[in-house]
Amino acid sequence: MAGRGKKKKKTSASGSVARGRNISRLKKKFTKNPASEEDFVKLWDVYLAAEAWEALAELLEARIAALTDGADKVRALLRLGNLYDEKLGEPRRAVDAYQRVLNIEPRNRRAIWSLAMLYHDLEEWNKVIEIYLLQIDLAESPEEKLSLRTQLAQIYEERLQQDDEALLEYIRAVRLAPETVRILLNMEKLAFRTASFRELLAVYLDVVERVERLDLKIAIYLKLARLHAEHLDDSDAAENYFRRALEVSGDDTEKLFAISSIYGEDEEWEELIAIYSVLIGLADSPATKNRLRREIARLYAEGLNDPSSAFFELVRVARYSPQDPGLLEQLCELGRQADRHLELAAVLEDLATRIQDEHLLAELYSRLARIHLDDLHNADLAEQAVARAIEILPGNQAA
Structure with missing residues (x-):
């Protein structure tokens, strides 16, 4: 038994020596002719089996230096970037590899996408922005552009605290998707924060003519009314937009109340109550006035958890429509x-x-x-x- 154990050790040692000699032989062959695909693949397979990641990176660097065809270099650099990122955990060296890809193919999608991820992980936000702008230029669908514009806006707002730039990106996003409520509300929030009322007015005037959703059209008319009344000092225009909202809703007051889902995304219940209060004064129909008051009561009770205000709003309904x-x-x-x-x-x-x-x-x-x-x-x-x-x-x- 002991003799067999010694024999195994001897065999194992001799195997290691043989592998070492084989690697040395392959390295010499590759060094003499690094452009040889056959010699490269043989040495690559040996290193890969041994999970010798640093050696693989050195092998690729030598291979890239010897390549003359641009497409071949790009493939090798992409492989190198992936190796640095996933196997060696060296994002800076991965970035360098992918940037070298762009030096050869400035619109290489895989390199651009990888750089976006790496810069994001490194929290190099200005670099992320550069890459996102490249991706927007390459994007083929409005949905892809919309996603990138929204991400850009978030970086400007949350990472760089550049509200003006964030607002511009949200405006661009709104023009791509005018019926996406969350983007509209984010744009509005930044416009108010930066006192960009004229810019907000221009966007809403454009959007209100393009949207097909009636609840959203009504909501934008109401927002235009509030904008003119509270920030642009134009009460006539404000009343005009309030009346337009009533006209769009027609006899169906439920269309007016459907906008609560839009305002509800940011729980803007007080603003909605103020809007409905104005509409009560402008509405011609007693039934519409009562429905508005009951909706105000609901918003007080369910949105603001204020049953007292809700109760007194219903008292007003009782005065005009007791049954x-x-x-x-x-x-x-x-x-x-x-x-x-x-x-x-x-x-x-x-x-x-x-x-x-x-x-x-x-x-x-x-x-x-x-x-x-x-x-x-x-x-x-x-x-x-x-x-x-x-x-x-x-x-x-x-x-």
Whole structure:
């Protein structure tokens, strides 16, 4: 057994010597003629099997120096860049290899893409920008250009704190995809931050004529109105754009409320409430005014978590449309959430004088009785409310 072990060691040692001699022989042959494809491949395979990455890099460098054909050099340099990046973990040397590719083929997509990744990892943002601009020039589809423009804007804004440059990139992105809400909102945010109101106006005037989505068209008209009212000191133009938004929505108020999904991306509930408040004053239809008020109430309750403001907005609806479907239930729910029990009782008492529908009126008194009993702890008033409910609808089970 011991003898066999010694024999194995001897065999292993002799194998290593043989491999070393083989490598030396191959290296000599390659050194004499580095342009030889056959000698290069043989030595490459040996180094690859041994995972001798540094030796492979040196081999490629020698091979590249001997090559005269540009296409062959490019292929070798791409392989070298990948080797430095993935096997040796040397991004700077990888960058050098890919830059040498561009010296030969300035529009080589693989080298450009690899450089973008490497510069990003190295956080060399100005270099990333240079590469992205090259990629934009090479991009074949609007979608690819849009993605690159958006990434450029993010680098300018988040990495370099250059808001003006970021705004320009978002403007370019918007012109590529005017119906992409997130890009529109990012552009608007930067325009306000940099007080670039005229630039924002120009973009919105262009975009509003190009978009086909009605909710987005309405939203942009409303944004144009706010822009003129608050930053361009032009109240006439503001009113004109508010009216255009109403015209586009027509009799379908749901189109006005669809814009909440656009404003909701940045949770701009207060701005939307302010817009709806203006529209209430401009709307001709009482039904539209009521729907706007109810939507404002919803935004207060669900968007801003402000049940008190939502309750008082519904009180306004109750003044003009006391029998609006679902209004009574919403009033009671919000009044209790906001601890507005006294105010709620007063509102219901007022509503009772203006509701004609017997079933709704009986329900109102039943709810009023519950408020007096459970929340205001006034059994006498609760009893009176129950009596009224039964008087209106004898046999009223709820009462």
